[in-house]
Amino acid sequence: MNTAEHPAASAQTAQTPAPPDRLEPMVRIRGVHKRFDKVEVLRGVDLDVQPNTTTCLLGPSGSGKTTLLRCINHLERVDAGQIFVDGHQVGYTARGGKLHEQSDKEIAAARRRTGMVFQQFNLFPHRTALENVMEGPVRVLRQDKHEARTRATQLLEQVGLGERMHHYPTNLSGGQQQRVGIARALAMDPKVLLFDEPTSALDPELVGEVLDVIRCLDGRTMIIVTHEIGFARECADTIVFMDGGSVLEQGSPQDVLNNPKSPRTENFLRRVL
Amino acid sequence: MTILAQTPAVEEPLPVARKAHPGRWLAAVVLALAVALLARSLVTNPNMQWGVVAHYTFNSIILQGLLVTIELSVICQAFAMIIGVLVAALVQSANPILRGISAVYVWFFRATPLLVQLIFWYNLALLFPHLSLGIPFTGMSESWPMNALISGYTAAVLGLSLNDGAYMAEIVRGGLLAVPPGQVEAAQSIGMRRLKILTRVTLPQAVKTMIPPTGNQFINLVKSTSLVSVIGGGELLTNAQNIYSQNFKVIPLLMVAAIWYLVLMAILSTAQYYLERWVAKDQPAAHRPSLRTRLATMIRQKERA
Ligand SMILES: Nc1ncnc2c1ncn2[C@@H]1O[C@H](COP(=O)(O)OP(=O)(O)OP(=O)(O)O)[C@@H](O)[C@H]1O
Numbered sequence: 001m002n003t004a005e006h007p008a009a010s011a012q013t014a015q016t017p018a019p020p021d022r023l024e025p026m027v028r029i030r031g032v033h034k035r036f037d038k039v040e041v042l043r044g045v046d047l048d049v050q051p052n053t054t055t056c057l058l059g060p061s062g063s064g065k066t067t068l069l070r071c072i073n074h075l076e077r078v079d080a081g082q083i084f085v086d087g088h089q090v091g092y093t094a095r096g097g098k099l100h101e102q103s104d105k106e107i108a109a110a111r112r113r114t115g116m117v118f119q120q121f122n123l124f125p126h127r128t129a130l131e132n133v134m135e136g137p138v139r140v141l142r143q144d145k146h147e148a149r150t151r152a153t154q155l156l157e158q159v160g161l162g163e164r165m166h167h168y169p170t171n172l173s174g175g176q177q178q179r180v181g182i183a184r185a186l187a188m189d190p191k192v193l194l195f196d197e198p199t200s201a202l203d204p205e206l207v208g209e210v211l212d213v214i215r216c217l218d219g220r221t222m223i224i225v226t227h228e229i230g231f232a233r234e235c236a237d238t239i240v241f242m243d244g245g246s247v248l249e250q251g252s253p254q255d256v257l258n259n260p261k262s263p264r265t266e267n268f269l270r271r272v273l
Numbered sequence: 274m275t276i277l278a279q280t281p282a283v284e285e286p287l288p289v290a291r292k293a294h295p296g297r298w299l300a301a302v303v304l305a306l307a308v309a310l311l312a313r314s315l316v317t318n319p320n321m322q323w324g325v326v327a328h329y330t331f332n333s334i335i336l337q338g339l340l341v342t343i344e345l346s347v348i349c350q351a352f353a354m355i356i357g358v359l360v361a362a363l364v365q366s367a368n369p370i371l372r373g374i375s376a377v378y379v380w381f382f383r384a385t386p387l388l389v390q391l392i393f394w395y396n397l398a399l400l401f402p403h404l405s406l407g408i409p410f411t412g413m414s415e416s417w418p419m420n421a422l423i424s425g426y427t428a429a430v431l432g433l434s435l436n437d438g439a440y441m442a443e444i445v446r447g448g449l450l451a452v453p454p455g456q457v458e459a460a461q462s463i464g465m466r467r468l469k470i471l472t473r474v475t476l477p478q479a480v481k482t483m484i485p486p487t488g489n490q491f492i493n494l495v496k497s498t499s500l501v502s503v504i505g506g507g508e509l510l511t512n513a514q515n516i517y518s519q520n521f522k523v524i525p526l527l528m529v530a531a532i533w534y535l536v537l538m539a540i541l542s543t544a545q546y547y548l549e550r551w552v553a554k555d556q557p558a559a560h561r562p563s564l565r566t567r568l569a570t571m572i573r574q575k576e577r578a
C-alpha cells in the first residue's frame with residue numbers, strides 16, 4: 001500500500017512542529033462585513049488561523065459564527081473585506097479598488113481548498129456512504145475510480161465505518177452520518193476543515209463518537225464552531241470568542257477559558273459551563 | 274398453594290371483535306346491482322355490435338394506429354422532458370433575460386388550448402410558406418416549402434412536445450424546489466459547479482417527487498394524442514375514424530379505441546408503480562412495500578376510517 005496516500009501518515013507529517021511566527025497563516029480574514037437586509041451580522045472580522053492548528057469558535061447564539069464559517073468557503077457572500085485560504089483569495093478578486101466576484105469556476109476551485117462538515121450532515125441521500133465519499137474525488141478532482149474507492153474505503157475505516165460503507169444515509173445513525181460527512185470532507189484533501197456545530201444535531205450518547213473522530217484529525221488545520229466547551233478546552237490550540245459580529249478575544253484555551261479579559265466572555269462562559 | 278394452582282398462570286388476552294359495517298355492505302350491494310344492470314344493457318345492446326368490436330380489435334389498421342399513438346407519446350414525452358429540464362434550469366439562472374424567456378414559454382404554452390396549438394402548427398405554411406435556413410450576411414442559405422416539412426405527424430410532434438414541455442418544466446421546477454438547500458451547499462462545499470450539481474445532486478433527488486406528476490402527465494399525453502385526429506396524425510383514433518367513416522360502425526370502433534387506451538393505461542400505471550419502488554431504493558425496506566402489502570395496508574386503512 002502506498003503510504004503517502006494513507007490518511008494517518010499525512011496527518012503525522014502535518015504534525016511536524018514548525019515555528020509558528022514564521023508561517024504564513026493558512027486562513028487570513030481581514031475586515032469582513034456581512035449584512036442580511038438591515039442587520040449587520042459580521043462587523044469587521046479579523047482573524048488569522050495558523051497551519052496545522054485547531055481553532056474553536058465560541059460565542060452566544062446569533063453572534064455570527066456560522067455566517068463567518070460560511071464566508072470562508074463562499075457559501076455566503078461578504079459585503080466588504082477579504083478572506084484568504086492558503087494565500088488564495090476566496091470568492092473575489094480585487095481590481096480597481098473594488099472586489100469583483102469570481103467566476104463559478106474560480107469559486108469552485110477556491111472551495112476545493114476547504115472542506116465543510118455541516119450541522120445537519122447534508123449527506124447525499126441517493127448515494128451510499130462510500131459513494132458519498134467518492135463523489136468529490138471522482139466527479140470534481142477526476143481521480144481514477146479505483147484509486148478513489150480505495151482511498152474512500154480507507155477514510156471510512158478511519159472514521160470507524162468500514163462495516164457500513166454500502167449503507168444509504170437513511171440506514172445510518174446520526175453519529176454515523178456525521179462521520180461519513182467528515183470522511184467526505186477529508187476525501188478532497190482540503191487545506192482547511194470547517195465544522196459548524198458538528199455534534200449539536202446528535203443524541204447525547206452519539207456526541208462522543210464524532211468528537212473522537214475529530215480528535216484523531218489533530219494536526220490538520222481546523223476551524224470548529226462548537227458549544228462543547230470541554231472539547232474546546234482539550235483540543236483547541238486557539239479559542240476565538242465572538243459576540244455581536246466581531247471577534248472579542250482570542251488566545252490559548254487557558255487564557256480565554258480560565259482568565260477571560262472581556263466581561264462578555266466571562267458572562268458567556270458562566271452560562272455555559 | 275392450591276389457590277395459586279387454580280389461577281391460570283397466563284391469562285388468555287381478550288381478542289378484539291371485528292367491527293360490523295352494515296352500511297358498507299348495503300352500499301356495496303346497491304353499487305354491484307347498478308354495475309350489473311349497466312353492464313347487461315351494454316353487453317346485450319345490439320347496437321354495441323360486440324362481434325364487430327372483436328373483429329376490429331386486432332385489425333391491422335387499428336394496430337398500426339396504436340403503434341403511432343405509442344410512438345408519438347414516447348417521442349413527445351422524451352422531447353418534453355428535455356425541454357422541461359432545460360427550461361427549469363433556465364428558471365434558476367442568474368440571468369434575468371433567460372428567466373424571462375422561460376417564464377413566457379411556460380405561460381404561453383399552458384395558456385393556449387392544445388387543440389389550437391396543433392391546428393396552428395399544421396397550418397404553419399399559411400404564416401411562413403417557406404422555411405429558410407442560412408448564415409446571415411454570407412448569402413449562404415437554403416429554403417424548403419413549409420408544406421413539405423409539416424405533415425400531420427410533424428405538427429403533432431411539435432405541438433404535443435412544446436405543450437407537454439411547458440407542463441414538464443413546472444414539474445421539474447417543483448421537484449428541484451423540493452430538494453433541501455443543504456444538498457446544494459454540500460455539493461458546493463466539495464467544489465462542484467452548477468451543471469454538475471444539477472446532474473449529480475439535485476436532479477436525481479428531484480426525480481423521486483417528479484414521478485407521480487410525470488406519470489399523470491404522460492397518461493394525459495397518451496390521451497391527448499387523440500386530438501391529433503383533427504389534423505390526420507395517423508394515430509389510433511384517426512385510424513378508427515377512417516374505418517368508421519367508410520362502414521359507419523361508429524360505436525364499435527370507438528369501443529375498440531377505448532379498449533386500447535384502457536390497456537395502455539393499465540400498463541402505464543403498473544410501470545409507474547415499479548418505477549416508484551425502484552427510485553425508493555435508498556429508503557429503509559419498510560418504506561417500499563410490495564404491491565401486495567401496499568394493497569393490504571390500503572384496505573386496512575379504509576376499514577379503520
Ligand atoms: N440567511 C439569513 N438571512 C437572514 N438572517 C440571517 C441569515 N442567516 C443568519 N442570519 C442572522 O444572522 C445572525 C447570525 O447568525 P449565525 O447563524 O451566524 O449565528 P451563530 O453564531 O451561528 O448562532 P448559533 O449559535 O445559534 O448557531 C442571526 O441573527 C441570524 O438570525
Ligand SMILES: [Mg+2]
Nearest residue numbers: 065066067197
Ligand atoms: Mg450557528
